[in-house]
Amino acid sequence: MTGYVPGEQPRSDGTIKLNTNENPYPPSPRILSSLRKAISPSLRLYPEPLSDTLRSVAASVYGVKPENILAGNGSDEILSILLRCFVGRNDRVAFPVPTYSLYDTLIAIQEGERAAVEFPPDFSIPETLSDQKAALTFLCNPNSPSGTLVSLPDIQRLARSLSGILVVDEAYVDFAESEGASTLPLIRMHPNLVVLRTFSKSFSLAGMRIGLAFASEEIISGMMKVKDSYNLNRLSAMAAAAALRDMPWMIKNVRRIQKSRRVLTVGLQKIGYHVYPSQANFILARKAGQNLKRTYEELKQKQILVRYFDTPELQDCLRITVGTGKEIKSLLHEMRNIDAAIA
Numbered sequence: 214m215t216g217y218v219p220g221e222q223p224r225s226d227g228t229i230k231l232n233t234n235e236n237p238y239p240p241s242p243r244i245l246s247s248l249r250k251a252i253s254p255s256l257r258l259y260p261e262p263l264s265d266t267l268r269s270v271a272a273s274v275y276g277v278k279p280e281n282i283l284a285g286n287g288s289d290e291i292l293s294i295l296l297r298c299f300v301g302r303n304d305r306v307a308f309p310v311p312t313y314s315l316y317d318t319l320i321a322i323q324e325g326e327r328a329a330v331e332f333p334p335d336f337s338i339p340e341t342l343s344d345q346k347a348a349l350t351f352l353c354n355p356n357s358p359s360g361t362l363v364s365l366p367d368i369q370r371l372a373r374s375l376s377g378i379l380v381v382d383e384a385y386v387d388f389a390e391s392e393g394a395s396t397l398p399l400i401r402m403h404p405n406l407v408v409l410r411t412f413s414k415s416f417s418l419a420g421m422r423i424g425l426a427f428a429s430e431e432i433i434s435g436m437m438k439v440k441d442s443y444n445l446n447r448l449s450a451m452a453a454a455a456a457l458r459d460m461p462w463m464i465k466n467v468r469r470i471q472k473s474r475r476v477l478t479v480g481l482q483k484i485g486y487h488v489y490p491s492q493a494n495f496i497l498a499r500k501a502g503q504n505l506k507r508t509y510e511e512l513k514q515k516q517i518l519v520r521y522f523d524t525p526e527l528q529d530c531l532r533i534t535v536g537t538g539k540e541i542k543s544l545l546h547e548m549r550n551i552d553a554a555i556a
């Protein structure tokens with residue numbers, strides 16, 4: 214099998230890093246003071262096996278019970294737990310493509326059967342997604358790499374029509390303009406729904422590796438049996454709880470990113486790119502029929518990293534993380550120059 218290829222992590226300082234959808238702003242300062250308390254002397258001891266403190270803080274923030282929550286070492290670990298729980302050899306796993314490519318790798322590890330269904334051009338839920346007889350169906354919402362969001366009623370219809378599990382990967386949902394974009398409140402109504410969140414994007418904690426799964430008590434208690442006994446380390450669990458106690462910090466950064474997203478979108482449209490309507494902290498820009506590898510490489514020479522996908526359907530696209538206002542300005546300036554030289 215081929216392994217998952219993570220985005221490049223440059224060693225040199227000074228790179229404008231817009232390739233892996235990290236948050237350009239720092240995490241809440243309250244996290245640092247809470248980490249100081251956690252460091253000594255308690256690192257000698259194992260962490261809470263079920264991350265109970267974090268789960269109870271998350272339960273009050275998100276209006277569910279702690280029994281509806283599993284904490285993971287990044288949402289990537291939770292994806293792997295889900296595959297191990299629900300997918301055996303030859304079980305089908307359905308999802309619309311293009312999407313987060315880690316799903317492919319995890320399916321291959323389980324020897325599951327990949328049932329990928331093309332998104333229609335507007336990135337709405339493909340009509341045939343519910344016909345796949347899948348043990349597990351993924352919906353990344355907002356989707357990566359398109360940044361597009363599908364509506365709650367459409368997701369509810371999908372959840373109702375599936376006999377297997379529906380996993381809605383909401384890594385980017387905090388960046389959506391509308392308040393009610395998340396399917397999290399729907400876990401009460403749909404016993405087959407699992408909603409995933411991460412602290413890597415809106416909470417600026419990619420380096421700490423923390424994710425949460427929300428689902429019925431039955432599903433969560435099953436997932437608890439499959440996870441490693443101490444899957445979340447002490448510092449990460451502390452950091453996540455502190456981040457949830459400072460929601461205004463996260464919301465302020467999300468607002469700044471939404472503003473820069475508008476500037477980036479308009480700037481790229483002005484130089485002839487089609488930009489998909491993004492509700493995430495990145496945008497997908499397309500120049501139909503033009504392979505954008507050269508643009509990606511020339512940006513890289515200028516120490517600006519964006520994401521180029523070497524697959525036939527996406528070669529005329531670049532995925533660009535929404536950085537700070539200053540980073541976006543530099544990117545647009547270089548892209549204008551590169552495009553003028555290529556034309």
Ligand SMILES: Cc1ncc(COP(=O)(O)O)c(C=O)c1O
Pocket residue numbers: 233234286287288289290313353357382384410411412413419422423424
């Ligand atoms: C759609 C999607 N899901 C999950 C993840 C993984 O998040 P985490 O850092 O919590 O493992 C990413 C990371 O880029 C992502 O794009």
